Amino acid sequence: MPNPVFSCDATALKHYLPLRQRDAHKGMHGHVLCIGGDHGSGGAVILAAQAALRCGAGLVSVATRGVHIAPLLARSPEVMAHAVETVSQLDPLLARASVVALGPGLGQDDWGKALLTRVLEAEQPRVFDADALNLLVQEGRRLRSSDVITPHPGEAARLLGCTVSDVQNDRLSAVEALQQRWGAVVVLKGAGTLIKPVKGVSMQIAAGNPGMAVGGMGDVLTGCIAALIGQGLSVSDAATAGALLHAAAGDAAAQEGGERGLLPSDLLPWLRRLANPVRR
Numbered sequence: 378m379p380n381p382v383f384s385c386d387a388t389a390l391k392h393y394l395p396l397r398q399r400d401a402h403k404g405m406h407g408h409v410l411c412i413g414g415d416h417g418s419g420g421a422v423i424l425a426a427q428a429a430l431r432c433g434a435g436l437v438s439v440a441t442r443g444v445h446i447a448p449l450l451a452r453s454p455e456v457m458a459h460a461v462e463t464v465s466q467l468d469p470l471l472a473r474a475s476v477v478a479l480g481p482g483l484g485q486d487d488w489g490k491a492l493l494t495r496v497l498e499a500e501q502p503r504v505f506d507a508d509a510l511n512l513l514v515q516e517g518r519r520l521r522s523s524d525v526i527t528p529h530p531g532e533a534a535r536l537l538g539c540t541v542s543d544v545q546n547d548r549l550s551a552v553e554a555l556q557q558r559w560g561a562v563v564v565l566k567g568a569g570t571l572i573k574p575v576k577g578v579s580m581q582i583a584a585g586n587p588g589m590a591v592g593g594m595g596d597v598l599t600g601c602i603a604a605l606i607g608q609g610l611s612v613s614d615a616a617t618a619g620a621l622l623h624a625a626a627g628d629a630a631a632q633e634g635g636e637r638g639l640l641p642s643d644l645l646p647w648l649r650r651l652a653n654p655v656r657r
Contacts, residue, residue: 380549382571385617386583387625391654393610393618406435407607410474411481411600412467412492413507418482419445421507421596424641425481426456428600431648432622434607440470440492441482462488464495471495476502478603480509481596490515502606505561506599510536513559522575524561525602525616527595533565552579562616564602566595570620574613582617585624588636597641598623601648625651 398405409429414422422441429437430453439449443460450458461467471477479496483489485508493512496503502523505513510532513520520526526536534541537554544551545567552565556573565571570582602619606612626647631639 380553380579382549382579382581384581384583385621387621387628387651390618390621390625390651393605393614393621394652394654403435406433407604407609408436408438408473408475409434409478409600409603409607410438410440410470410476411478411603412440412461412496413479413481413483413489413509414439414441414445415482415484415486415488416442416444418484419448421482421593423449423452424593424596425478425506425600425603427453427642427645428597428623428648429478429604429607430455430600431645432601432604432619432652434604437604438470438474440467442488461492464491467492467495471499471501474501476504476603476606478504478506478599480504480506481599483508483512485511502612504599504603504606506595507532520559520561522560522562523612525564525606525612526555526559526561527564527566527598527602528555529566529595549579562612564598564616564620566598570624572613572617572620574616577613580617582620582624584621584628586628586631586636586639588631588639589624589627591639591641593641594623594627594644597644597648622648622651 411425438457440461446458504525506527530544552571552573555563563573572580605615626644629647630643
């Protein structure tokens, strides 16, 4: 008997994203700390931070290489940007964050390894993506139920010690194996993205399009999920709603201008619109 899976489309967003209280303030909506952007990869962490802002995070900080601070602030003056060259410089930022997004542009050199080791000691919910996942394979340390991992099929294969074909031939079994192996909520990206919570059945996202197969899309997704955790959604709901919001924004952007040439930054205005679903 096949494992059960539920499907959800963009109409489900209103169930995950309630209206805000009239007396809301930024402190109620989470402080997301995005960590990444080693030399040559600064754009990835910028995309994650911008997505977190567009999905409603109250505060967004970025810990990255000093060389990326100026372009980051030029793109997003709303971000609190911090040059982090050593692990000790990360500690005060972790102390203020309510959720951590680690991995966009992190790299796999000593800098990225040191930051991952420190984040693995942090108490906050954490979203692991990109090179953070590749470094986790080297660490081999099981995560917590309050964490999220967001592998694409190649990263999933490395996390499971199998081939990409193994993952793609039975994606539902793969997402369940990832959850059992690593202990976190799993978002297995790809056509029909799957989410496996720690408890309960898997969810499949009935949205998204081939135009989203471009570098940087996963960085946007990381920011989406982290922002929703910061706003008080359960980790499982944030993973599902973040993946759904991301995919629906990709569909809206593709409908506007076509799939070929779709960029991750094209999703940003649509994230804001779709994160405020109309209620009738």
